[in-house]
Amino acid sequence: MTEPPILNHLPYDIVLNILTRLPVKSVIRLRCVSKSLYSSITTPFFISTHLNHTKNNINHDNACVIHLPFSSRPKIPVCTVALGRSFDTISEIRIPFDFPHPRVQIVGSCNGLLCLADLVYGNVIYLWNPSVRKFKKLPDTCLGNLRFVKLGFAYHSQNNDYKVVRISSPPSSAQEIEVYTLSSGSWRRVEISLGASGIYYYFKRSLLPTPLVSGALHWIAEENPMDTMIMSFDVNSERFRKLALPHGHIDAKNLETHLSSFKGKLAFIKSEQPGFLFSIWVMREYGVVDSWSKIFVVPFERIAHCTAFTEYGSLLMFSYNNINRFKYEDKFVLIDIETLQEKKDLGIQISLSAATFMESLVLLDGANVISY
DSSP: OOOOHHHHHSOHHHHHHHHTTSOHHHHHHHTTTOHHHHHHHTSHHHHHHHHHHHHHTOOTTTOEEEEEEOOSSSOOOEEEEEETTTOOEEEEEEOOSOOSSSOEEEEEEETTEEEEEESSSSOOEEEEETTTTEEEEOOOOSSOOOSSEEEEEEEETTTTEEEEEEEEOOTTSOOEEEEEETTTTEEEEOOOOTTOTTOEEOOSSOOSOOOEETTEEEEEEEEETTEEEEEEEETTTOOEEEEOOOTTOOOOTTSOEEEEEETTEEEEEEEEETTTEEEEEEESSTTOGGGEEEEEEEEOSSOEEEEEEOTTSEEEEEEEEEEETTEEEEEEEEEETTTTEEEOOOOOOOEEEEEEEOOOOTTTTOTTOEEO
């Protein structure tokens, strides 16, 4: 393919500046125009610049969610990209790799790069950018198969890198931690910082991605049955820190609790009345306990469970109603927490996991990645 005439009459740096503002699909097509463009587009600088422009143009109305449906089969062939506010389907994307069983989760979503892992042992892990049609299967972990494992996926801002954190936290046993770094392509064990040992992480069913807020990953944990807290892991320093939950939260084992991110702030979602009333708290000033504020209360007429919470305030709930002893009716409801407007009849399958998603060129220049 020959270069379009306009490219021969513009300074090359202006051409690249224009390309950093184009949609991903357009940029991918232009890689074939010339060797010089191909080389420029696949540089870390171009990819980062394009990413920054994309981030600046995302708002409440055009933010997207990627939805991973549950499948009873070993393969999960398709996931859905939808608008975060309305959950209207934009596209369906075939997942180009397989897992050994159908229980799969979206560990996290950073800058258009998704981390998917199996839910049983957390040792089959992929990094995937569907926008550029590339993925990478992570190598075998240091710790191997683990029954009690927590995962997190994060962007390492200081090094422009990505990390997967894997925590082993079995009851009455020593805690172990390992970190995978995309730039090195390998796992390594991390020393447990003071105050992080002896922590037991909640393993109740919460398929919300591990929230990345203020450069740290967050999990609900406890030192003893009466002392529940948030453990944060700073991605840059690789140190743990304890954060307090909101004052007066109900610490009952039968209540549903989640951590998430809301407009860049750490959010705590809790069932005030099992399945009928959910409250959403936000830490307005990161790390300051007194800045926790209950900003929304969402009531339900039927028992409901939180399936997803988007960055811009859409709450995806799964509810069911017993019709008789042998039959029940289930459905998904999408709620705008600011207006409490509901959208029903979403036409989606049983949700397994969902995360905020954006298009990017991340992984385009990656080593040992697979194209499809």
